[in-house]
Amino acid sequence: MERTDHGVTIDGFAMDDYPVVHVLWQRGDLWLRPSDGPEATLLKLTRDPDLFLVARDGDGRLVGTVMGGWDGRRAYVYHLAVAPESRRRGIADGLMDELEARFRARGAVKAKLQILVDNDVSREFFRRRGYLLEADCEPWGKELVEGGAPPCR
Secondary structure: EEEOOOOOOEEOOOOOHHHHHHHHHHHHOOOOOHHHHHHHHHHHHHOOOOHHHEEEEOOOOOOEEEEEEEEOOOEEEEEHHHHHHHOOOOOOHHHHHHHHHHHHHOOOOEOOOOOOOOHHHHHHHHHHHHOOOOOOOOOOOOOOOOOOOOOOO
């Protein structure tokens, strides 16, 4: 457990946290897919347990989460979410600071993420952190399971 200067404690996710985390994802208007259910979340937890983080306030209430992935070449950021009533307090920065440090410790030299096209708040947040839109490549994907991706706009 790590105390941050953002007034929260950053800790690893445990499956007991899943119901609250899932609600945070919903409240954060994230596009939820079949891979966000409890079974797939448990699978993710077994793959990179130290890259799935939660933030708790001084009362121990779970107020934020972020999930990271590492494929041995690139680091990936998924599902950064902070409870609406806890936003603008540095919690997202605290989660990302810790996740990026853990990526670097694994040897990652680059982190990637995807932002839905109409999410200007996330665009500005990640731009401020030094992330750039990579306009020289196109995100391509294939649904392997029905409902696995947001609809194209």
